Amino acid sequence: MSVRLTVAQAALRFLEVQQVERDGERHPFFTACWGIFGHGNVAGVGQALLERARSGEPGVLKYRQGRNEQAMVHAAVGYARHRDRLATHVVTSSIGPGATNMVTGAALATINRLPVLLLPGDTFATRTAEPVLQQLESDSQGDISVNDAFRPVSAYFDRVHRPEQLPAALLQALRVLTDPARTGAVTLALPQDVQAEAHDWPEELFAPRVWPVPRPVPEPSALKRATDVLKSARKPLVIAGGGVIYSRAEAALRAFAEATGVPVAETQAGKGALPYDHPLSVGAVGATGTTAANQLAAEADLIIGVGTRYSDFTTASRTAFAFPGVRFVNLNVSGFDTAKLSAVSLVADAREGLLALSATVGEWTADAAWPGRATELAGEWDAVVGRAYAHESAPLLSQSAVIGAVNELSAPHDVVVCAAGSMPGDLHKLWRTRDRKGYHVEYGYSCMGYEIAGGLGVKLAALEEAADGRGPDRDVYVLVGDGSYLMMSSELVTAVAEGVKLIVVLVQNHGFASIGALSESVGGQRFGTSYRYRSGLSGELDGERLPVDLAANAASLGADVIAVADRAGLHEALRAAQKSTRTTVIHVETDPLQPGPDSGSWWDVPVAEVSALESTRSAREVYERGRARQRTHLEAP
Incomplete structure (x- = not known):
């Protein structure tokens, strides 16, 4: 037929x-x-x-x-x-x-x-x-x-x-x-x-x-090699990537960490693999990492990558793993990723691979002092986060304080969504993740304009799960800077048309805060990173700030808009948005020159080797010192 x-x-x-x-x-x-x-x-x-x-x-x-x-x-x-x-x-x-x-x-x-x-x-x-x-x-x-x-x-x-x-x-x-x-x-x-x-x-x-959808199990000889390497280690560290989340391997990871005393650091996609306050969770690793995770990464004699593709941010451009004889075991469903960093390759589903490792290591544990050091360092970083959340910077709020307000007033199962600018780095370091799906930062492509559209997709999925009884009723908080907002604010109209509620926190800093800071660090003096009139004197875009009214723009697209100027106003606006059934945009001006806490890490962004600018020449000297710390990790495992 x-x-x-x-x-x-x-x-x-x-x-x-x-x-x-x-x-x-x-x-x-x-x-x-x-x-x-x-x-x-x-x-x-x-x-x-x-x-x-x-x-x-x-x-x-x-x-x-x-x-x-x-x-x-x-x-x-x-x-x-x-x-x-x-x-x-x-x-x-x-x-x-x-x-x-x-x-x-x-x-x-x-x-x-x-x-x-x-x-x-x-x-x-x-x-x-x-x-x-x-x-x-x-x-x-x-x-x-x-x-x-x-x-x-x-x-x-x-x-x-x-x-x-x-x-x-x-x-x-x-x-x-x-x-x-x-x-x-x-x-x-x-x-x-x-x-x-x-x-x-x-x-x-x-x-x-x-x-x-398969869950491949480890090949026996590969599992033995990985187990032997693990048992020979004294201070191992797990790097949990997005594969842990997609495999729903959080319980297996937690059991493995608790049984062996191995601390867990997280990539952007892997954030939420352990709750932020678990004793063995040391948070974000790499160029946007915590001092706790990066200190352990520098001391670890074995890195166990689970479901990570080891981006340059995760490895701090190959400066993060500094132990002279550091080795790697890579557990990943993709054979392509397991071969990175000259690792012992363990091709398997994240959950199945962790369960297999837990079964084969037996009574082995890391050095007795290693878990305690992880807990101590994580506690020190959490105190830094608390200070960043409470930071006062008159007359404008810092971005860290905005993140803190959203984190403290949101429910544990709510979702924060972001993608580009300085916000993802601050979120990676500062966001206290309490739910496996509470953190959604697109950092593989870090695409400006993803935030509102991506948040819409997250909310649609969450609504379906809640309707079917498969998940809680989650609010979705879209954190977006003015640069990304101007790239693609159009899907506010879609959210309104579909009757889908988003809480959009629009951070207005009159330009590209992230690239402004990066430009300054490489000797570029924040050239071309602010929204300003072209000056008749210099011929550059360094005149007065543009009179852009993004709050009015959001209102014209059908969203409810609340403009705030201080911490009390932000708290009040967040509570109002939570009670509302409509998409709400909270417009808050921040100080782009108030950075978040420093991770002490490095990211390889080449600086001009010759320049007439003193700022660039000085930046090149700093760059050369960072590049000298890079490792090839070509040693056989």
């Missing part, structure tokens, strides 16, 4: 019945489709979505209307991350600029290894009307389109030229999306004429299909 449908109609029918299963739990993998319609998809995917919405059938993908194609991908990614990669959204766009607007979102998804399915329109497969509107023509490649830009930033890419190609493309897409080691953005480019083309499809294509 066959069913006659267009390519777009068939694709949606297929996606609606795909399910995933892990640990005996089974549920739909795709729950919604974001879309902005243009001539490249309105008659294909757009028509199919309308038809499905009017069908009255259960399990139809819910259509969600975005305001920016990149933001739609961010929302889907935020949703997928909160769902531990076990569910995601589809995103469709027109051809041309609609499609290329999604490329940044695709890169973010793939770098963070979070699943999202992209269905961009494409130019005519028949080529009878070429060149069509928005088509990229090449005099050397007849089959190229702007969608080829997705290839390097997609975990899987295909272009469906003929209806017969669709089933294989969809199956390959699901294979990659549900593979924890491979997942990311999957792009299926759909030429606009092919989307509308009818075909007789076998009924089997639309039968429910279950995709098991």
Whole structure:
């Protein structure tokens, strides 16, 4: 038997019945489709979505209307991350600029290894009307389109030229999306004429299909090598990455740490792997880390990386792990990551790998004094955090004080969302995480503009979990600077349209605070990092501050807005936002020259080797001293 449908109609029918299963739990993998319609998809995917919405059938993908194609991908990614990669959204766009607007979102998804399915329109497969509107023509490649830009930033890419190609493309897409080691953005480019083309499809294509999400166990000989290295260590340190969270391995990590006395430090994606106040939790590690975690990292004779890809921030550009004979054991579902830093490789699911290590190490423990040192150092850092939260800086609040107010007034299960600027570094060091899903900072791509769209995706996932009884009713706090806000404030409109409540804390510092500080540190004197008029005297952008009213802008997009000037006003605004059922933007001016506590760590940002500026020459001397501390970690384990 066959069913006659267009390519777009068939694709949606297929996606609606795909399910995933892990640990005996089974549920739909795709729950919604974001879309902005243009001539490249309105008659294909757009028509199919309308038809499905009017069908009255259960399990139809819910259509969600975005305001920016990149933001739609961010929302889907935020949703997928909160769902531990076990569910995601589809995103469709027109051809041309609609499609290329999604490329940044695709890169973010793939770098963070979070699943999202992209269905961009494409130019005519028949080529009878070429060149069509928005088509990229090449005099050397007849089959190229702007969608080829997705290839390097997609975990899987295909272009469906003929209806017969669709089933294989969809199956390959699901294979990659549900593979924890491979997942990311999957792009299926759909030429606009092919989307509308009818075909007789076998009924089997639309039968429910279950995709098991694997939990690979360690290979025995690899487990023995890792165990032997661990037993020979005296002062090991775990670096918990995002893989711990996605695997839901927090209980296994806690049991391992408590049984062995091994302290735990966290990457940005791994924050929340242990509650901040656990005796063996030393918090953030690396360039945006705590002094506790970085001190232990410098002293540790063994680093056990669990679910981390060791970004330059995590390793402090390879200066963090300073013990002369330091060794590494890397537990990761991705073999690519286990080979980093010349480590003993343990390819496995984070939970299964930790359970296996716990079973094989037996009664072994770290040096008796090591856990106590971790607790002592963590206590010292927590006192620093307390002082930062209470910091007074008249007439404007410091960013640390803003973070402190949100942390102290939010519930343990609420979620903080951020992505770019100086805020992620301060959050990594200062946020007291109390729930495994309480911290959501996108720092793989650190994409300006992610915050509001990503927060929208998180809130949609949290609402579904609360409705199904699978999670608490969480408020989502989006912390965003004025630079990121101006990049993509448009999804405030989407939150209002969907009736989804966000609490957005908009920090106004009249420019790019993070890059301003970085510019100063590399001798750039904060050039081009403030929002100012161009001066008639100097010819540079160093005149008076621009009269930008972001509070008025947020109100014009439909959000409730509360402008505050001091700590008492911020506390009052946060309580009002918590009681409200609508999206609320809290606008607060801060002092960009008041930095958060220093981690004492280093990040490799090259400084000009020759310069006429004394500030740059001085910065180069500091840079050379930092670079001298870098390690290759090429020693055999």
